[in-house]
Amino acid sequence: MQNELIKIDYTGNPAPLGLLGFGMTTVLLNIHNAGFVPISSMILSMGIFYGGIAQVIAGIMEWKKGNTFASTAFISYGFFWLTLVGLLVLPKIGWWDAIPESANTMGVYLSMWGLFTLVMFVGTFKLNKALQFVFGSLTILFVLLAAGEFSGNTIFGTIAGYEGIICGLSAIYTGLAEVLNEVYGRTVCPLGIVQRD
Incomplete structure (x- = not known):
């Protein structure tokens, strides 16, 4: 009988990097949505480098650890930030049509992310209460932002700003x-660990 080697994982936990990249970028963007600061290179840079690239790196690290949920979440939301910055910047630098996107376009974009987040929220029921709150409140945030885009009513964006913070x-x-x-x-x-069956 051949002895099997036990592989011990000495790598660090990448989840805090992903959560902080997501959280800090979300707070900064929603300080803008709430009306406190204008959109600026500070927010866009956070979207590219910390919300975007750092989360993708965290997701790849989670993939190497075999954590499908965290890998899917961090890589997806990392690319959410990168695509959002692209949607805001590309038309302004002439890399795409100068015609403004319709509200329905951005509303559909945000709705798709809301649907994705809702399904990921269901996945948190087996994780912990802190993540349940993060994903539950993020689902609400996408609903509010999409409602604002579809309706053209700016109050949705302001409410979304406070909720997003x-x-x-x-x-x-x-x-x-x-x-x-x-x-x-x-x-x-405490993170509110969920008792598993």
Whole structure:
């Protein structure tokens, strides 16, 4: 009988990187949506580099660990940020038609992301309550943003801004909680672990 080698994974947990990339970028964009600051290169740069590239890297690391849920989430939302920046910037630099996109176009885009997020939210029922809050509030955020685009009513965008700040802060909390809990080797910041069957 041949002895099997046990492979031990000494790599770090990439989830905090993905959660922080998502959370911090979400807070900054929704500070704009709530009406506090104009859209600027600060928000767009965060969308490209931290919300986008850092999340994709975290997703690839999760894939190497065999974590399908986290890999799908981080890579998808990383590319969400990159496509969003593309939608905002490409027409302005002449890489695409200068004709403004219709509200329905952006509404459909946001609706697709809302549907994706809703299904991912169902997946969190087996994970922890902190992630349930992140994905649940993100689903609501996409619904509000899509409603604003379809209706043309700016109040939806403002409400979405405040709700998005809460969503982003919840992702920041979840990411930092994972870091602190691992560093201290105990629960410093609770995540609301779900009892598995």
